[in-house]
Amino acid sequence: MSDARSPLSPAEPAERVVILDFGSQYGHLIARRVRELGVYSEVLPHNAPLAQILRHRPRGVILSGGPASVYEPGAPQCDPGLWHAGVPVLGICYGMQLMVHQLGGRVARAEEREYGPATLEVEEPGRLLAGLGPRLDVWMSHGDRVETLPPGFTVLARTAASPFAAVEGGGGRWLGVQFHPEVGHTPRGREILANFLYGVCGCRGGWTMAGFVEEAVPALRRQLEGARALCALSGGVDSTVAAVLVHRAIGPRLACVFVDTGLLRAGEVEEVQESLVGLGIELRVVDARDRFLAALDGIADPEAKRKAVGETFIRVFEEEARQLAEELGPIPFLVQGTTYPDVIESGGGAAATIKSHHNVGGLPPDLAFRLVEPLRYLFKDEVREVGRRLGLPEAVVQRQPFPGPGLAIRMAGPVTAERLERLRACDRIVREEIRRAGLEGRLWQAFAVLTGTPTVGVMGDRRTYGEAVAVRAVTSGDGMTADWARLPHEVLDRIARRLANEVEGVNRVVYDITSKPPATIEWE
Ligand SMILES: Nc1ncnc2c1ncn2[C@@H]1O[C@H](COP(=O)(O)OP(=O)(O)OP(=O)(O)O)[C@@H](O)[C@H]1O
Numbered sequence: 001m002s003d004a005r006s007p008l009s010p011a012e013p014a015e016r017v018v019i020l021d022f023g024s025q026y027g028h029l030i031a032r033r034v035r036e037l038g039v040y041s042e043v044l045p046h047n048a049p050l051a052q053i054l055r056h057r058p059r060g061v062i063l064s065g066g067p068a069s070v071y072e073p074g075a076p077q078c079d080p081g082l083w084h085a086g087v088p089v090l091g092i093c094y095g096m097q098l099m100v101h102q103l104g105g106r107v108a109r110a111e112e113r114e115y116g117p118a119t120l121e122v123e124e125p126g127r128l129l130a131g132l133g134p135r136l137d138v139w140m141s142h143g144d145r146v147e148t149l150p151p152g153f154t155v156l157a158r159t160a161a162s163p164f165a166a167v168e169g170g171g172g173r174w175l176g177v178q179f180h181p182e183v184g185h186t187p188r189g190r191e192i193l194a195n196f197l198y199g200v201c202g203c204r205g206g207w208t209m210a211g212f213v214e215e216a217v218p219a220l221r222r223q224l225e226g227a228r229a230l231c232a233l234s235g236g237v238d239s240t241v242a243a244v245l246v247h248r249a250i251g252p253r254l255a256c257v258f259v260d261t262g263l264l265r266a267g268e269v270e271e272v273q274e275s276l277v278g279l280g281i282e283l284r285v286v287d288a289r290d291r292f293l294a295a296l297d298g299i300a301d302p303e304a305k306r307k308a309v310g311e312t313f314i315r316v317f318e319e320e321a322r323q324l325a326e327e328l329g330p331i332p333f334l335v336q337g338t339t340y341p342d343v344i345e346s347g348g349g350a351a352a353t354i355k356s357h358h359n360v361g362g363l364p365p366d367l368a369f370r371l372v373e374p375l376r377y378l379f380k381d382e383v384r385e386v387g388r389r390l391g392l393p394e395a396v397v398q399r400q401p402f403p404g405p406g407l408a409i410r411m412a413g414p415v416t417a418e419r420l421e422r423l424r425a426c427d428r429i430v431r432e433e434i435r436r437a438g439l440e441g442r443l444w445q446a447f448a449v450l451t452g453t454p455t456v457g458v459m460g461d462r463r464t465y466g467e468a469v470a471v472r473a474v475t476s477g478d479g480m481t482a483d484w485a486r487l488p489h490e491v492l493d494r495i496a497r498r499l500a501n502e503v504e505g506v507n508r509v510v511y512d513i514t515s516k517p518p519a520t521i522e523w524e
């Protein structure tokens, strides 16, 4: 399936389910649930050609929900050839409405929309609702509904407002549900998905993270064909896990490079070097602080910053690889710790490009390496699980994510040496106080942001004109959605006092109480 330029990814799983993404905020959750049920899953854009879908040899296809209405001009479609490919299809919400629409039924605006909990009355369980009893609590989020079924379809279940809340057609190959089995608010949703995977698609299951590790190391050994590889190692859990996996596969043929971008937190270089001692990995630190600062000079736009960082990263790696190649011989492969969220948020599928992760969206077209990204299709907590199975220290496995562009995307406006120093000081204080309060393990992330907002203050009876600093602390499972952390007021108070008293130029501190969505975790 992988062509010459596509990044090398882990061993081909024995069976897969493909999810077509119609833009639902729950789309990636479907992939997670399917994997948790023991079947490898991948998300493709909703309009992926049938040939691309079938290249995955899917046991089944799931159509996600989405914000569009199928009866509107330009509503997202799937390749209609899917209906005649002989592969079972489950449509969820929009996915079901599209199935009905494309197969001759009718979907219209519902008089009574359903957002939130509903009770599903089962009429005919079929295979999809087998063993789930006469009624179920389900989660709804729709304003359209099926009014008439396509020929050959039957109704499995209804709710008070949706006469066709679960349907079946195509001799049992086409299934649709108006509700969302992938969300936690549909308590038995997993069982419904399991019925589809095992009862309808005939999956055998067994995909686990343990299997991933066993398969990935020999697969990497084969893919790297006895060659050397350079690993871009940031000390974050993603690239550390990637480095250990590849090191297991090719040993000393792997060279690891940590780039001091000058965009790092206080003490980061030393912290990374310490965390890697004992992993048997030799780390080369490259001081590229001046280059990154020069590349970012005068740039304020977040995407432009990310692209500048991405381009500089790769150029530094290419130069480092050339030097290493003179010493050690050719190095055709570059290992990155790219994860699935990096790909999704960089517009890797139908999902809108939220922000270009430098290791995905910032790569120059003339890259002088073949990319090796063993974690490309894993979510963050799956990466942590692989790290644990590799025996990595918990401090590395649980390390809070720190974006490659680092502090450059934690300050609104241009990046300067002075502002970097100010932000480093603020970030250190936030991390110290969170650690002192014993809250680190409960948070996905906590950090400071220079908001770029000038603000008036009064300090020592003198007027000050400084910059407001935001404190951001979130809880999350996988970084794809997040909630702001309800930090104790005394912790916030201590942080604010220290920031204003200890950091030159800070005279106001605000706390970011925005979840994701609608915000993102990082400010840029
Ligand atoms: N300072 C760095 N030096 C070398 N490689 C880096 C550096 N920062 C990022 N990278 C490379 O870019 C990839 C994506 O960067 P990213 O910000 O995700 O760091 P990470 O290693 O994945 O850590 P995290 O777990 O915080 O995401 C990393 O996996 C790594 O391969």
Ligand SMILES: O=c1[nH]c(=O)c2[nH+]cn([C@@H]3O[C@H](COP(=O)(O)O)[C@@H](O)[C@H]3O)c2[nH]1
Pocket: 341, 342, 345, 354, 355, 356, 357, 358, 359, 401, 402, 403, 404, 405, 445, 479, 480, 516, 519, 520, 521, 522, 523, 524
């Ligand atoms: O590896 C990364 N490279 C990046 O460029 C990047 N940008 C954001 N993040 C991290 O991803 C998670 C989601 O962040 P956002 O909600 O801001 O997209 C959060 O944990 C962010 O810290 C990045 N990680």
Ligand SMILES: NC(=O)CC[C@H](N)C(=O)O
Pocket: 024, 064, 065, 066, 067, 068, 069, 092, 093, 094, 095, 141, 142, 143, 144, 145
């Ligand atoms: N969650 C969804 O997929 C919603 C489908 C469609 N936009 C509706 O409102 O009915």
Ligand SMILES: [Mg+2]
Pocket: 236, 238, 239, 337, 338, 339, 342, 401
């Ligand atoms: Mg990462």
